[in-house]
Amino acid sequence: MLTATDLSLRFGGLKALDRVSIEAPPGMVTGLIGPNGSGKSTLLNVIGGVYVPNGGEVTLNGAPLPLGRPDKVAQKGVGRTFQIPKLAQRLTVFQNMLAGEPDHCGERISNLFFRPGRVAHQERAAAERSTSILKRLGMVHKANDLAGSLSGGQRKLLTMGMLLMADPAVMLLDEPAAGVNPVLIEQQVAFLKTLRDEGRIVILIEHNMDMIANVCDRVYVLDAGSVIASGTPAEIRSNETVIRSYLGQPAEAEDEP
């Protein structure tokens, strides 16, 4: 169980997060929705250790996650993707995948010279895993292309692949379906269900309401840095507050506060 309790974050005078609490149990997909600027990505950034909150805490299975240290959070088994995919653009797809290998002994200079056999062994194992993940994602034919040459949808797939290399217990996914073609979205929905069934904790930010309804077990709605509603996708769809602030309302009422 990943629990965020009373997270607050201010950027100057702006309250990006105002005492936000969420719970994400394993074996479920927890959705975060809300209008642009409502604090969804900021929340993932705080959980992922990129931003240090002004207050509140995040725990994973009862143990507090380090705040403001993305590397330590990742080492605790929390993986994430970004809304704008982060990739090493001038490295190939395959090298990006290999960079996802956790605890690579070949990333210590001394091992390169004194334990070359062990380094080569782990590198081979990582290459095999990368290949099988790329096959699963249907990207194996792109293995030696530069990551910077990929299309938007392929980039999202690649970041997902890098995440799978680390095999994290918690996955924070920021709009994996935005800008992805409908066929790939189908594939991603099936994929998210697999991740869920493997017993992972998945937190998903998405604007695609069909996808949210299809895969999420519980949804939190954020607006202006606060959680304004939570519940099953069906409950959320009929919630008056959510309809007013996010899902939409009759056009003539749009200018009302």
Added chain:
Amino acid sequence: MIDFVIYSVTVIAIWSVLALSLNLQFGMTGLVNFGQILPFAIGSYAAGIAASFGYPWWIGVIGGLLFAPLLSLAVILPAQRLSQDYWALITLGAAEIFRLTMLNTPSLAGGADGLNVPRFGSPVLALCIALALLVVSFFFAERVSRSPFGRMLRVIREDEVLASTLGRNPIRYQASVSVAAWMMAAAAGITYGHFSGYVAPTSFTVTETFIIWTAVIVGGPGRNIGVVIGAAVIQLLGVSSRFVAQWVDLPSDLIANLRLAAFGLILVLMFIYRPQGLIAEKREAHNVDRD
């Protein structure tokens, strides 16, 4: 003529090691070190100071190889929360502070007069040592470049936040690569001290850092063989300008300044027309089983 060739190749070898060192930092890791001459100066001064106090040469070697990496940590660790722009300023400042300190401590470092360093027994010995250092440095840099460590350095170069979300602490990688690269540059400095027989603050100005940068940019940032070729091209241009000075009837100080202007022009042209350098960074291809 043969003496001149030996001299030139020795100089090229020493500067190639400096270029390889900067390539580890900038080409692979993206660390903008505008004080690359600093570890080189530390090495040279270690040789000079050891000699002036009457210690044997290996004391200078050990001193240089220990002090340069320690100073790299002293420079990089306080800078870890700052962005890369500040890294450039801090290294630039550190190199100047060191040079001015040497200039103003005559009792230790000879001040503006510099220090005498015992020369190598013969120019051929100097050549052999410089070439041996180049070969070792080159293979070290190649091993790093093709390794998982080198791959993560490049990930850090492209996006530090990405590296940290992959569970890596960028500063650990930046610190390791700086320690290795500064030791390499210090070794070049020690060799240079014993080769030239003399160290003085004028040898370690910002201009020298700029020349190492030109070599790396011209050769191809991220590619070891490229930056060695870059260093060779720049040094050959440097020594050949002396011949130009003999042919055309211009004062030698003007030629020296024109040489710098020429390097600047080369740098600008490279940035515009061939930013990847003469020999571009290689795309590591993997044999991926597609079935």
